[in-house]
Amino acid sequence: MPTRRTSRGSAASERSVTRRSTAKPRSSVAPSGRFTTHEVDAERWRDFARLFESQGGPKYCWCMVWRAEGADARLADNAHRKAAMHRRVKQGTPVGLLGYLGDEPVAWCSIAPRETYRKGLGGLEAPDEAPGGVWSLACFFVTREARGQGVSRRLIKAAITHARKRGGKVLEAYPVDPDSPSYRFMGFVETFEQLGFQGVGREGSRRHVYRYDLSA
Numbered sequence: 001m002p003t004r005r006t007s008r009g010s011a012a013s014e015r016s017v018t019r020r021s022t023a024k025p026r027s028s029v030a031p032s033g034r035f036t037t038h039e040v041d042a043e044r045w046r047d048f049a050r051l052f053e054s055q056g057g058p059k060y061c062w063c064m065v066w067r068a069e070g071a072d073a074r075l076a077d078n079a080h081r082k083a084a085m086h087r088r089v090k091q092g093t094p095v096g097l098l099g100y101l102g103d104e105p106v107a108w109c110s111i112a113p114r115e116t117y118r119k120g121l122g123g124l125e126a127p128d129e130a131p132g133g134v135w136s137l138a139c140f141f142v143t144r145e146a147r148g149q150g151v152s153r154r155l156i157k158a159a160i161t162h163a164r165k166r167g168g169k170v171l172e173a174y175p176v177d178p179d180s181p182s183y184r185f186m187g188f189v190e191t192f193e194q195l196g197f198q199g200v201g202r203e204g205s206r207r208h209v210y211r212y213d214l215s216a
Helices: 010-016 042-053 078-090 151-165 189-194
Strands: 035-039 097-101 104-113 134-142 170-173 198-203 207-213
Touching (some): 035 151, 042 078, 042 097, 042 104, 104 151, 134 151, 189 207
Antiparallel strands (some): 198 207
16 A cells, blocks of 8 residues: 655745745746657756746745755755755756746746655655656746746656656656645646646645556
């Protein structure tokens, strides 16, 4: 039987990731062009950093909340989180995808093997699942100018393709209901259901656990 994947720090983690940026958007001009996605690697780091450091970007977390352990968790200021993420990218650790409209980075989703996150992210553990077989789609960011264009849905579709190509067997996500006051950056249940994900449980008081079979 599958079991929940959790840790003692889960409750504290839930409280720590409810911050929202209130900064103004970097521009009132909506970017245009063909939408493409690219994996974040050393060559894409500058685009990744520019997106996160833009007005309204998640530069307060650098998507390290579900990743940081040990010294990285204790040194939780912005500079250390940025350095920790940069270190992972330089080491070749999968961290996620950037979404572009034309040449402009406008979106991000954290998509990586679940074992690269800490256990507080949650999810299910089945005894027959091989290490690296479960990938986690943990969070999203879309610039205000690019919203309302279906970018999140495109990112999810790209994440499915990406995880499958990298050998993943299951893609796991942790969305919330539309009225949730927190974790909204992890996506919404309805979107995942429309794209073929199946609900398999809950993680904490807000988040659901949804899975997509990559072998189908």
